[in-house]
Amino acid sequence: MKKIKKRSFSSQFWSQRYQENRTGWDIGEISSPLKHYIDHLENHQLKILIPGAGNAYEAQYLFEKGFKNVFVADISETPLKNLKSRFPDFPKNQILHLDFFEIEDTFDLIFEQTFFCALPVASRLDYAKKSAELLKENGLQIGLLFSFPLTGKGPPFGGSKEEYLTYFSPYFEIEILEPCYNSIPPRQGNELFFKFKKKPVNSGEKH
Numbered sequence: 001m002k003k004i005k006k007r008s009f010s011s012q013f014w015s016q017r018y019q020e021n022r023t024g025w026d027i028g029e030i031s032s033p034l035k036h037y038i039d040h041l042e043n044h045q046l047k048i049l050i051p052g053a054g055n056a057y058e059a060q061y062l063f064e065k066g067f068k069n070v071f072v073a074d075i076s077e078t079p080l081k082n083l084k085s086r087f088p089d090f091p092k093n094q095i096l097h098l099d100f101f102e103i104e105d106t107f108d109l110i111f112e113q114t115f116f117c118a119l120p121v122a123s124r125l126d127y128a129k130k131s132a133e134l135l136k137e138n139g140l141q142i143g144l145l146f147s148f149p150l151t152g153k154g155p156p157f158g159g160s161k162e163e164y165l166t167y168f169s170p171y172f173e174i175e176i177l178e179p180c181y182n183s184i185p186p187r188q189g190n191e192l193f194f195k196f197k198k199k200p201v202n203s204g205e206k207h
């Protein structure tokens with residue numbers, strides 16, 4: 001029988017982690033690199049997606065700064081309920097209880113913060129492809145990727161710049177993929193900041 005590839009850990013797996021407060025990834029606020037990037041963003045009309053958003057501190061930060069076209073998605077309902085009760089002003093129809101791979105919409109910008117590293121390693125190319133599909137022409141994906149050796153132990157699963165290039169280069173122009181200079185202290189030296197721009201769909205690359 002053909003083995004079916006597991007694209008994500010289950011919603012139950014993640015909900016249990018939230019319910020038992022085993023959420024080492026959750027820093028309780030927007031991360032400094034994303035805050036810095038957002039503080040320099042001027043176009044408030046951008047349609048933005050935060051996938052695997054968890055408690056979605058970036059969404060609240062963006063919304064309060066006047067970016068109203070922000071969507072969050074998570075496979076687990078638990079953190080989405082947290083967002084609703086913590087920040088009732090956030091539009092309910094912009095909170096998507098969905099598997100990232102099932103989202104059908106397009107965005108100008110996607111933010112990444114400890115979601116990629118939470119997927120099974122075998123899903124990495126699918127993640128890059130799906131991210132490109134979710135972006136409009138010239139759309140951007142911005143965020144952080146861990147930079148520590150990939151082992152069988154995780155999530156979070158590590159990786160390297162060289163490895164990440166193999167997934168993202170077919171779909172994106174790599175504008176930035178560099179060690180992050182303004183990580184939160186516990187992640188210093190262990191993160192890459194990236195800015196990828198979607199390649200034109202008929203650029204001759206395999207999509």
Ligand SMILES: C[S@@+](CC[C@H](N)C(=O)[O-])C[C@H]1O[C@@H](n2cnc3c(N)ncnc32)[C@H](O)[C@@H]1O
Pocket residue numbers: 007008009014015025026027051052053054055056073074075076079098099100101113114115118119
């Ligand atoms: C490590 S947590 C990170 C949460 C948040 N980004 C943060 O930094 O606090 C990974 C999140 O991705 C969600 N997730 C995992 N697989 C997913 C999928 N296929 N689609 C959407 N969300 C997913 C989990 O429920 C969890 O909230």
